[in-house]
Amino acid sequence: MNDVRVAVMEDLAGLMALEASFQEGQRWSEESWRSELFGPRRHVLVCNGRSGLDAAATFSLSGDVVDLHRIVTSAPARRQGLARQLVDTGMIWAQEMGANRMLLEVEATNAPALSLYESAGFHRIAERRDYYAPGVHASILERHIPSVEIRAVGEGELS
Numbered sequence: 001m002n003d004v005r006v007a008v009m010e011d012l013a014g015l016m017a018l019e020a021s022f023q024e025g026q027r028w029s030e031e032s033w034r035s036e037l038f039g040p041r042r043h044v045l046v047c048n049g050r051s052g053l054d055a056a057a058t059f060s061l062s063g064d065v066v067d068l069h070r071i072v073t074s075a076p077a078r079r080q081g082l083a084r085q086l087v088d089t090g091m092i093w094a095q096e097m098g099a100n101r102m103l104l105e106v107e108a109t110n111a112p113a114l115s116l117y118e119s120a121g122f123h124r125i126a127e128r129r130d131y132y133a134p135g136v137h138a139s140i141l142e143r144h145i146p147s148v149e150i151r152a153v154g155e156g157e158l159s
């Protein structure tokens, strides 16, 4: 199984290569990924592949909320548990940062992503109609994060 690690500047090319997984018009620019890599209260996680990166996710902390900004696995590396590993590792970071919930936006018809998030304990709290484009709606999902103190006594484990 691939190890999850924190991204470094040298991963920028690999992160850009992963953007090919998104439709044109939904791809992030190099500038966007640079902002994730260097921005304050950001956390970019990656999984190495044989050549380049197999998967990546980026999180940002804002008050007591961590937003999952983006998650992607290259097409050949899907259904091997990489995205789930990234979410779980990001969740531990969020917990260590003192956040008590994680939020994300996902296209309401993105079945693989919705299934991933559901399996990771997220639930839908709202819908933003026409968020991505006319007729392309977003679902807002949330997952509660137990505090570190609770985890320390064996309750509210992250899984």
Ligand SMILES: CC(C)(COP(=O)(O)OP(=O)(O)OC[C@H]1O[C@@H](n2cnc3c(N)ncnc32)[C@H](O)[C@@H]1OP(=O)(O)O)[C@@H](O)C(=O)NCCC(=O)NCCS
Residues within 6 Å of the ligand: 021, 022, 055, 069, 070, 071, 072, 073, 074, 077, 078, 079, 080, 081, 082, 083, 084, 085, 106, 107, 110, 111, 112, 113, 115, 116, 117, 119
């Ligand atoms: C969504 C995405 C990140 C999932 O990545 P992944 O590494 O294949 O996901 P995992 O292997 O960790 O899957 C974990 C669980 O998610 C669910 N899941 C993932 N892909 C699925 C699919 N195509 N169909 C149904 N369920 C799926 C399953 O419950 C899966 O567990 P299982 O394999 O034990 O059944 C990947 O499909 C992707 O990169 N899509 C394009 C980019 C994207 O849409 N990103 C999300 C919005 S920003």
